[in-house]
Every structure is written in structure tokens, then in C-alpha cells.
Amino acid sequence: MKRKTKEIVALLLSLAILAGGCWYISRMFMPDRTFYGAGWSMYREEKRDSVDVMFVGSSFVYCDVIPGKLYADTGRTSYVVSAPVCTVATSYYYIREALRTQSPEQIFLEVSSIFFDEYSQYADVAVGYMPWGVNRLGAIFASAAPESRFGLLFPPYSYHQRWQEMELPAFFKRGDETPDPWAGYMYLKEAKPMERGQAEPVELESISFEKNCRYLQKIVELCKDRSISLVCFMSPSCRPYGEAELELIREQLGDAGLRDFNEDAEEIGLDLTTDFYDERHLNFSGAMKFSAFLAEEYGESWQSLPRRDFDGELWSARADKILDPDEGDV
Amino acid sequence: MNFNSLEYMLFLPVTLALYYALPGRVRNPFLLAASYFFYMWWEPAYALLMLFSTAVTYGCALAMGPAREGGAHRRRAWLVLCLAVNLAILFFFKYYNFLASSVNSLLGRSSGGLPALDILLPVGISFYTFQALGYTVDVYRGELEPERSFIDYALFVSFFPQLVAGPIERAGNILPQLKKRHRLEIRDLPGSVLLILIGFCKKMVIADNLAVVVNGAFADPSAYTGAQLAFAALSFTFQIYCDFSAYTDIARGSARLFGVSIMENFRAPFFAESIRDFWRRWHISLSGWFRSYVYIPLGGSRVGKGRRIFNLMVVFLLSGLWHGAAWTFVLWGAVHGLYQAVGVLLDPVREKLYKAVPKNAPLVRAVRILFTFTLVCAAFVVFRAESIADAVYILKSAALAPFTGLFPLALGAMGLTRRMLVVVALHVVLLLAYDGLRDKEAFLGRVSSTVWQKYALGLFLIFSILIFGSYGEEVPRQVFVYFQF
Structure with missing residues (x-):
């Protein structure tokens, strides 16, 4: 082979090895993600176009909504696509990414995040586990603080040292590439007695309220374009926001409206001593009640949705799981 | 920057x-x-x-x-x-x-x-x-x-x-x-890039990882056993060498890209067979500077033994002081001056000895190299310690380690995982092998002019840095040690 050709071949091969190596480190060195949201590897194992309804937002969604319970009560499939302290901007990119493999008829969006800071301290998780593509890039620049963006763009920067703690099988296969038995829900067993109160008033100057509103509008528009019914809601809480904050959200949502499930706390049957993990998150008992309420409220309207081809065995297992939650509790 | x-x-x-x-x-x-x-x-x-x-x-x-x-x-x-x-x-x-x-x-x-x-x-x-x-x-x-x-x-x-x-x-x-x-010249690029990569590998894989061990032990020597302190002393010796020589490698590689050839600053210093030899191989530019502008004007070696020893002490005290404004640095310089002084005084003894024992016999050279290395390590303890008292404590504990108990070594308790210790040790072995080459420039020249070899070496260095390098969000960046001087 002529030297020049050899050089080019060697260079291209080296670049390919380098790229492959970086890809390998990015993929295999990141810890498995099987709970606390951002479980994108498991989400992508879900059968394409098999989900009827999606629940999007922060931990107020993945702690409060159990798709297995919804399926057991309504026969309809759902999925929780959320992440810890998920900003509105990240939720927007989450929805865009989720719609690449699913086509839900209805999206429930938990909108407390409109009062979150611009940059989430959990961006490394919320964004770091997103599949590579324009949505991940969008989320990086919209939700991650500037100093953490490099690690999100180049994961080996954040995870290269994990080889020291990984067991041998982990170098060959990730542990989160099977369908999520909870379909995005985070099982929290512990109950902490709570007292009812009200959330502190929000100081709009201290958060990026305008940016959050902008992304909320983008979500509304996106759902409109895709003919997806959008339900914006506030999840049940021991310390719900006051009327002033709720009014701010209603102004943004306009016709889309806001469903504040705190108004239904009594009907849901939440018990402050047994149903809460902390003042903002339900535990399993509380999530079961809330999910049962959702099934009651929306189950009938879901029956009119087109029937999808879903994995019956998987969903039966998910429905069975709520009867015996097993491992994975906190 | x-x-x-x-x-x-x-x-x-x-x-x-x-x-x-x-x-x-x-x-x-x-x-x-x-x-x-x-x-x-x-x-x-x-x-x-x-x-x-x-x-x-x-x-x-x-x-x-x-x-x-x-x-x-x-x-x-x-x-x-x-x-x-x-x-x-x-x-x-x-x-x-x-x-x-x-x-x-x-x-x-x-x-x-x-x-x-x-x-x-x-x-x-x-x-x-x-x-x-x-x-x-x-x-x-x-x-x-x-x-x-x-x-x-x-x-x-x-x-x-x-x-x-x-x-x-x-x-x-x-x-x-x-x-x-x-x-x-495109054909000169690989050599420069490889030199820079070698520098980064030395710095990020060896020096910065060893810094974890060194910083912990030297900050609180009393919390460690004699064996651990001996290991810390050894680690610092390699840390400072890799850190400083890495800077030189990156400097030389970078300068070469602009067509400027900068002198070597290190020449396999841990293969020195005497302290005199060590200073012909370590921080060559500084020792050369002191030789040209202080030692020789004072008379150098062309004077009586007493005056020569005086000249050596002056040079090494100044060298110690050059490194930093602290008594530990001055003492480090004094220790090396003392080593040189003793070397001068023992010259006649060595001459007689090497008439009986061949100087270049492998075993004799190995003993000389190990002995010199031990002296250098001991002096570096003084250099690094946060006080003279700490230096004395560390040296005493390390020296008495064989008597107080070498085991358990518990090296894994010094801040690095066992896996990382093994990786760093392997890289140190590779470094010594590289240093041991008769002509590193020729070796790099040969590798960088051979298509597959240069890419293979480049990939090895890049992946070493990528996977084993000390960097990342959670890792405090280690500045080059010699920046403080």
C-alpha cells in the first residue's frame, strides 16, 4: 500500500477507534438508571406506539403515578417520563424525545416546575441519560448550568473513573436495558406522618419564570400540533401552592386550563399519616390512591381512545407488581 | 493558562x-x-x-x-x-x-x-x-x-x-x-503530538493520581504507618518527576510545533548511579544555570577540596531557596549539598573500591542506582513535608517500618483504589522502560515516522488519559507542582 494511502487508512481507523472508545466509555461507564426517573434505556425497550397516556414532569410525577395501577383499573397503558427536579425546558425536550417512539393520545404535565430554577442541580441525571440527538442537545443548553455542560456533551469527562468500581459483567452489558417493571414509577414504601400547610410564596425574581413560561407554551403548541390532549396538573401535596401561584399558571395555560388535584385530596382519600413520603411526594400507598382516582376520573374517556398493540404479558406483570411491590423500595 | x-x-x-x-x-x-x-x-x-x-x-x-x-x-x-x-x-x-x-x-x-x-x-x-x-x-x-x-x-x-x-x-x-x-512540516507533527500526549499521560495518569496518596499522607503523617509513609515518599518522588517532566514534554512538544527546539530537562534521573550523576539528569536547565553562573565563577571543581565543598553547598542552598520560600526547601538543598560533599570526600575511597570491584558490573550498577534513588527519595521527603518536624517524623517512621511492621500495608486506604494503584504502577513501569531507552529522541522519531506505530502509541496514550486520568467534575484540578516555584 502506498504510504499516503496507508496514512489515510491509519488515520481514519484511529479516529474510528477513538470515536468507538469514547462511545463505549459514554455508554458502559455510566451507572445503570433503574429508579428515580430519567430511565431512558428502559423507556426505549417499550414496544413502539404501545402507550396510550403519558405522564411528564419531575419527581412529583414518578413518585405519585403508578401506570400498573392505571392499567389494572382501566386496561389502558401509560408511562411516566420524568426526572428529578425536571425543569419545564427539560420536560419539553423529554416530550419531544418520548414522541419519537410513542404516540400517546393524552399527556399529563405536572406544572410545579414552572417555579423551578433555570438550571437543575440534577441536570447530570435528567439530561445525562437522554438518548443522543437534537433533543438532548437542546436540553443541555436549556437546562444545564454552563459549568456542567461539558460533562453532558462528553460523558467520559464525568464517568471515566467508574471502571474502578464496575464488576466485570458491567463492562459488557448494561443492566437497565429491559422494560421497566414500573413503567417509570418510583416505588417508595416508607411513610412519614405529615402536617398540612401551604407552600412558601414564590419570588419570581429568583427564578427564570419567563423562560419557564416560554417552554410551557412550547409544550402546549407541541401537543396542539400533534393532536395530543394536554392536561396540566398540580400533584397532591401537604404544602400546595397558594392561589396567587395557581393564578400565574392559569394565566399561562389559558384554554388549556389547570387541574389542581389538591382540591380533590379528600376524594382521593389521602391520609397525612400514611400516604406521604415527604411533604411533596406520595409514597406507594398514596400513589395507589391517587392512581385509582385518576383511573376513576379519566378511565371512561380513555376507553374511547384507539386500541393499541401492546405487550399484554408485560402489562399484566405490571398490574401484578402493585399487588406485591417487592424490591426497589426506599 | x-x-x-x-x-x-x-x-x-x-x-x-x-x-x-x-x-x-x-x-x-x-x-x-x-x-x-x-x-x-x-x-x-x-x-x-x-x-x-x-x-x-x-x-x-x-x-x-x-x-x-x-x-x-x-x-x-x-x-x-x-x-x-x-x-x-x-x-x-x-x-x-x-x-x-x-x-x-x-x-x-x-x-x-x-x-x-x-x-x-x-x-x-x-x-x-x-x-x-x-x-x-x-x-x-x-x-x-x-x-x-x-x-x-x-x-x-x-x-x-x-x-x-x-x-x-x-x-x-x-x-x-x-x-x-x-x-x-506535516511529517514533524506526529513527534510533537506524541511528546505532548506523553506529557499529559505522565501528568494526569501518574502524577495527579499519586498526588492523592501524597497529599493525604503529608498532611497528617501521624495517621499513617511507617510502611504507608514510605510508600507516600516513593509516590512523591514519582509524582514530582512525572509532574515536572510532563510539563517539559508538553512544553517541548508545543515549542516543536512552532519550529523551536527546547532543551531536555530530564534524562532518566532515576537511573542515576550517584547524586552527582542525578544532578546531570534532573532539572538539567536549572543545574546547568547554577553551574554556569554560580558554581564555575566561584571556582567550580578546579579548587581545593574544602573550597569545592563550599562551592557545592552554596549552589545547593541557593537551589533549594530558588524552589521556594520555606526552610524545608533550603534544607532539601542543604541535604543535596551534603550528599555531594560526602561524595567528594569519599572519592578516594570509591576509586580504591572500583579497582577491586568492576564499576560497570550489572549488580554494582544496580546497587548504585538503588542507593542513589533511596537518597533522592529521602531528600524529597524534606522537599515535600509541611515542616521540618514532619519530614523527620516521616523519615524516621519509614526507616523503622521493617522493624515496626510492614504489614498490613493497607495501601488501599491511602486514597486510591487497588485497581488504580495497579494501573499507576503499570504506567510507572512503562515510564521507567521508556526512560531506560538509550535514545528516547531516536525512539520517538522512529515511532512517529512509522505509520501504524505512531497511531497505536497515540491511541494508547489517549485512552490511558481518557480512562485513567485524574480529571472530571468531582476531581480538583492539580496544577503543575513547579508552578509554585
Whole structure:
């Protein structure tokens, strides 16, 4: 082979090895993600176009909504696509990414995040586990603080040292590439007695309220374009926001409206001593009640949705799981 | 700007591209501006200090004029002025607070006495001051003509690859190279890039990982066993070598990209067979500077034994002081001076011994190398320790370790996981193998001219750095050790 050709071949091969190596480190060195949201590897194992309804937002969604319970009560499939302290901007990119493999008829969006800071301290998780593509890039620049963006763009920067703690099988296969038995829900067993109160008033100057509103509008528009019914809601809480904050959200949502499930706390049957993990998150008992309420409220309207081809065995297992939650509790 | 930073990884290729894109007559001014930009990344104000020092040495050398024009008294006056101004600046920024605290301690004053000042040590001041002074002395001695071009001279002083941590270059080597018009030779690129990668590998894989062990042990020696402290001493020896030689490798590789060849600063120092030999292999530019400008003017070796020992002690005490304003550095210098003094005194004994025992027999050489290495390690404990008391404690504990109990070694409790210790150890073995090559330049030249070998070595180094390197969000960045000098 002529030297020049050899050089080019060697260079291209080296670049390919380098790229492959970086890809390998990015993929295999990141810890498995099987709970606390951002479980994108498991989400992508879900059968394409098999989900009827999606629940999007922060931990107020993945702690409060159990798709297995919804399926057991309504026969309809759902999925929780959320992440810890998920900003509105990240939720927007989450929805865009989720719609690449699913086509839900209805999206429930938990909108407390409109009062979150611009940059989430959990961006490394919320964004770091997103599949590579324009949505991940969008989320990086919209939700991650500037100093953490490099690690999100180049994961080996954040995870290269994990080889020291990984067991041998982990170098060959990730542990989160099977369908999520909870379909995005985070099982929290512990109950902490709570007292009812009200959330502190929000100081709009201290958060990026305008940016959050902008992304909320983008979500509304996106759902409109895709003919997806959008339900914006506030999840049940021991310390719900006051009327002033709720009014701010209603102004943004306009016709889309806001469903504040705190108004239904009594009907849901939440018990402050047994149903809460902390003042903002339900535990399993509380999530079961809330999910049962959702099934009651929306189950009938879901029956009119087109029937999808879903994995019956998987969903039966998910429905069975709520009867015996097993491992994975906190 | 640190070499081990994203900024430098952007700065270098951009500067390189612009340098070769510019017409020849603009290149040196551009490179000068880039060097000042590089330096000002730390603290813009200190660039003024460097500029002042540059202007003084430039002006004094010009005022001296060429040696052939005579005027010995006038020339000496300019030399003295130049030395006085630059050493005064160096003294003020580096040693004033050390002097103040030492005097106050001696006088037993907790208040009053000499006031401590809030002075930040300008990065690289020891290096560029010595480099500039070396030039002035060379002009005085008639070894060099005074440089007329201020741009070229300023670039010699501030050339960014070697500005902050050396090597301390000679004007006679660098100035002629700066005046040449360089072309970017693609075939020379691999060698330079490989040298830079070797530097990063040494720094990030070996030095920065060992720093974890060293920092913990030297911060609180009493929390560690003798065996662990011995390991920490060994770790520091390799840390400082890898850290400092890495800087030189990156500096040399970077300079080569601009067509400038910088001297080697290390030549397999851990294969030295005596302390004298060690100092011909370690920080060669500094030891060369002291030899040329202090040791030889004092008489060097061409004097009686007593005077020679005195000259050696002066040089090594100054060398210790050059490293930093602390008694541990001075003591480190004194220890090496003492080693050299004992070496001089034992010369006759060694001559007799090597008549009976062949000096170059492998076993004899191995013993000499190990013995020298042990002495160097022990001295480095003094260098690194946070106080003389700590140094004594560590040396005593390490020396008594075989008697107090070597096991459990518990090296995994010193901050690095067992896996990382193994990886670092493997890299140290590879480093020693590389150092042990008869001609590293030739080896690198051969590898970088062989298609598959250069890419294989490059990939190995990149992946080593990527996977085993000490960097990341959770990892505090380790500056180069010699930046503090």
C-alpha cells in the first residue's frame, strides 16, 4: 500500500477507534438508571406506539403515578417520563424525545416546575441519560448550568473513573436495558406522618419564570400540533401552592386550563399519616390512591381512545407488581 | 493558562494555525502577543512585571554593548544594575514574607518586627527571571551579542511553552531559532503530538493520581504507618518527576510545533548511579544555570577540596531557596549539598573500591542506582513535608517500618483504589522502560515516522488519559507542582 494511502487508512481507523472508545466509555461507564426517573434505556425497550397516556414532569410525577395501577383499573397503558427536579425546558425536550417512539393520545404535565430554577442541580441525571440527538442537545443548553455542560456533551469527562468500581459483567452489558417493571414509577414504601400547610410564596425574581413560561407554551403548541390532549396538573401535596401561584399558571395555560388535584385530596382519600413520603411526594400507598382516582376520573374517556398493540404479558406483570411491590423500595 | 485545561487545548491549535497563516515578519510579534495572552490568563497585572523585567535586561544588555567594544567597568556596572533590579523584584515577591517571618521568629516577636505583606507570587517569576539574567550574563561575558530586536528578545523571555515552568533556556539556543522562518512540516507533527500526549499521560495518569496518596499522607503523617509513609515518599518522588517532566514534554512538544527546539530537562534521573550523576539528569536547565553562573565563577571543581565543598553547598542552598520560600526547601538543598560533599570526600575511597570491584558490573550498577534513588527519595521527603518536624517524623517512621511492621500495608486506604494503584504502577513501569531507552529522541522519531506505530502509541496514550486520568467534575484540578516555584 502506498504510504499516503496507508496514512489515510491509519488515520481514519484511529479516529474510528477513538470515536468507538469514547462511545463505549459514554455508554458502559455510566451507572445503570433503574429508579428515580430519567430511565431512558428502559423507556426505549417499550414496544413502539404501545402507550396510550403519558405522564411528564419531575419527581412529583414518578413518585405519585403508578401506570400498573392505571392499567389494572382501566386496561389502558401509560408511562411516566420524568426526572428529578425536571425543569419545564427539560420536560419539553423529554416530550419531544418520548414522541419519537410513542404516540400517546393524552399527556399529563405536572406544572410545579414552572417555579423551578433555570438550571437543575440534577441536570447530570435528567439530561445525562437522554438518548443522543437534537433533543438532548437542546436540553443541555436549556437546562444545564454552563459549568456542567461539558460533562453532558462528553460523558467520559464525568464517568471515566467508574471502571474502578464496575464488576466485570458491567463492562459488557448494561443492566437497565429491559422494560421497566414500573413503567417509570418510583416505588417508595416508607411513610412519614405529615402536617398540612401551604407552600412558601414564590419570588419570581429568583427564578427564570419567563423562560419557564416560554417552554410551557412550547409544550402546549407541541401537543396542539400533534393532536395530543394536554392536561396540566398540580400533584397532591401537604404544602400546595397558594392561589396567587395557581393564578400565574392559569394565566399561562389559558384554554388549556389547570387541574389542581389538591382540591380533590379528600376524594382521593389521602391520609397525612400514611400516604406521604415527604411533604411533596406520595409514597406507594398514596400513589395507589391517587392512581385509582385518576383511573376513576379519566378511565371512561380513555376507553374511547384507539386500541393499541401492546405487550399484554408485560402489562399484566405490571398490574401484578402493585399487588406485591417487592424490591426497589426506599 | 494551565497546560492541562480545555483552554490550552483550544489555545494551542488556534495559535498554531494563525502563526503559520501569518506572513513571516508578523509571526514573532504575534507569538509574543499570544505568549502574553497565555501568561495574562492567570493574572493580567503580572504581565507588566514580566515586561518590566524584560525591558530592564534588554536595556542593560544593549547598554553594555558587545564585549569586543571594551569598557569593562561600564559593562560591569550595567550588569550589576540588571542583577540588582531583577533579583530585588524576585526577592520581594518570593522571599520578603519568608524573611519577615524568619526574622520575627528569631526575634521572638508575634507583633511588630517586619510586617507581613499580602503578596501573590507571580507565576513563573523564578523561571523567566533566571532566563533573562542568564542572557545578560552571557552578553557580559562576550558569549553573546546583545539582541537588538526587542520583539525577539521579549519573545525569548516570554515564549509560552516554557514560560511558566521552564526549561530555563539559553538565549544562544532560542534566539537564533526565533529568527528563522519556520515552515509547518506535516511529517514533524506526529513527534510533537506524541511528546505532548506523553506529557499529559505522565501528568494526569501518574502524577495527579499519586498526588492523592501524597497529599493525604503529608498532611497528617501521624495517621499513617511507617510502611504507608514510605510508600507516600516513593509516590512523591514519582509524582514530582512525572509532574515536572510532563510539563517539559508538553512544553517541548508545543515549542516543536512552532519550529523551536527546547532543551531536555530530564534524562532518566532515576537511573542515576550517584547524586552527582542525578544532578546531570534532573532539572538539567536549572543545574546547568547554577553551574554556569554560580558554581564555575566561584571556582567550580578546579579548587581545593574544602573550597569545592563550599562551592557545592552554596549552589545547593541557593537551589533549594530558588524552589521556594520555606526552610524545608533550603534544607532539601542543604541535604543535596551534603550528599555531594560526602561524595567528594569519599572519592578516594570509591576509586580504591572500583579497582577491586568492576564499576560497570550489572549488580554494582544496580546497587548504585538503588542507593542513589533511596537518597533522592529521602531528600524529597524534606522537599515535600509541611515542616521540618514532619519530614523527620516521616523519615524516621519509614526507616523503622521493617522493624515496626510492614504489614498490613493497607495501601488501599491511602486514597486510591487497588485497581488504580495497579494501573499507576503499570504506567510507572512503562515510564521507567521508556526512560531506560538509550535514545528516547531516536525512539520517538522512529515511532512517529512509522505509520501504524505512531497511531497505536497515540491511541494508547489517549485512552490511558481518557480512562485513567485524574480529571472530571468531582476531581480538583492539580496544577503543575513547579508552578509554585
